[in-house]
Amino acid sequence: MVGSDNENVMDNMNIVEDEKLGRDGAIVPEVGMKFKDEKEMFEFYKRYAYNVGFPVRKRNSKKGDDGVVRYVTFTCSHEGRRSIKKPQATIPTGCKARLAASADIDGTWKITVIHLDHNHKISSFKSRLYRCNRELSAHLKRRPEVYDMTKNPLHKSCTSVVLEAGGGENMTYVKKDCRNYIEQVRQLRIGEGDAAAIQSYFSKIQAQCSEFYFSMDLDEELRLKNVFWADNRSRQAYKEFGDVVTFDTTYLTNKYDTPFVPFVGVNHHGQSILLGCGLVSNEDTDTFVWLFKTWLQCMHDQAPHGIITNQDRTMQNAIQIVFPNSKHRWCLWHILKKWSEKFGYHVDKSSIFSVMHVLVYDSQTVEEFEEGWRAMIDTYDLHNNVWLSGLYENRDRWVPCFSKTTFWPGMSTTQSSESMTSFFDGYLHPKTSLKQFFEQYERALRNKVEKEYQADFKSYFQMVPCATKYEMEKQFHAIYTISKFKEFQDEFIGKIYCEVISASEGFLGTTYEVREDVINDERVKKRIFSVSFRRENCDIICSCHLFEFLGIICRHAISVLIRNDITSLPEKYMLRRWRRDVSRSHTRVAVIYGTPRQLRYDKMCRAFAELADLVADDEEQTRAIMDWIEFQSKELRMTKSRSGCNVDENSIS
Structure with a gap:
């Protein structure tokens, strides 16, 4: 514990008054006490609770704007409500005893709220039986493990430990804890076997294809911690589609608590394409640094231009270490998904959702977003909302108007990553064992490759007919894949909703104002876009920046081009990424997935x-x-x- 003058725990114990002592001399928590970290504070509260005679638990915690935990509450374990489905009449509930604390910028924790009274009986003699106080020491853990390995009955181990402890009243655990530990030990032994099996499996694949890459990270006891792999098809595809990558840890966690983490890009059809994946045992910075460095080495040290993840702080730290020059965006899909959770309580939640949706998707400029955000905060009195404040501080990571001048090929959210993980649905589930995982992974991936082959076939031998007789539409019709031509065609047809309403000459060319009728549910909203055009080199830029962001020229620019009698566009507006007449190396890689x-x-x-x-x-x-x-x-x-x-x-x- 750290006092206002940096006293340690013993200093505070010496100066505390007698009336502040609990049973058996336990220091009574009080507002203003300081601690060097959260762990020290929790151990202090646990010691107090043990001596007084009640169980404790961590009730909740909140992160500050910097993503670090700054607020925490510890309560008596009887704090919650009684379950209706499984009532436990012998356990009182609704206890208000608690300790709340906050941390300053230096990481020092201070108690801010304390309630000491309980609504139930307390007894220090029962403290050792509370779950929060039960533990197996390293010495005691070894005994049941040895008994289990020698196939002796578990009750013999428990009996010997009771005798060694001098009686049951001196034991710090119950028989159930012993059984739970044995289950953990058995699971770890399975992990060791899986590590060998996976390495053997990867070695077989590598023997079939020398370009197959894998890396396994083991702990001090040679148990599998993390694994990364990428086949040659993924490595070759990265050369074409590795400019922007999504990375998602939210898909599934198997029975070994090992999240599946795919690296996903977007191919020439707009389909998700796997660029490597891993299984990780932890979601801390060190683990992500290992995974990212391994993936980067696999991809010949060519970092992506952009990477999209969720809001995980440790992942953000790892990206800054391994990909310092890559643009990092947050998953807009995940952020918007959290709104109902964060504002479900608010009386104006529907209005807030609506305003936020307009702000995110309709703000053409940073200034427009900033003004709308301030108005929303003022209107609904959201000044003290910590979550919103954190989002605003990092608005350049998730609001489209801050990044729309940078190329993100259809990946404004982790939507492509979501489609990739949903593709594994039906093949993988949280209870999938590691051995089963690779079996099902292969089946799923082969199906994914087949879908790309089918899309290639259709783009070579079939095409969507042109909707007009304009040469510009025919130009894209001749070279784009079906899916990307459809996107261009939607914009081309969409020019009927656009009207050029003014033009002004300037030093850098002509600037046009284009008004678009945005029709939604029979409601018409008129929006104005600014398009600059230089005839000598056919440079055209729209304020919506659809081309810069998604690689598809927009309807506003098309309206201006047709007004200026431009019949065809230069090559710079026809991206190699979306072309169907390009021979790509990953499509020539033999597919070896499978047993x-x-x-x-x-x-x-x-x-x-x-x-x-x-x-x-x-x-x-x-x-x-x-x-x-x-x-x-x-x-x-x-x-x-x-x-x-x-x-x-x-x-x-």
């Missing part, structure tokens, strides 16, 4: 498909082939039945 069984299965399927193409037009040959297949199926079923062999369809051997 030997799966690869054999695919090989046979392709052979059967080729055979079917050859004979499908001949009824007699088709019947002969089908008879042969039926005969082979019966023979194989009989053979497997006699041998008692069951095929494990989920094997990854």
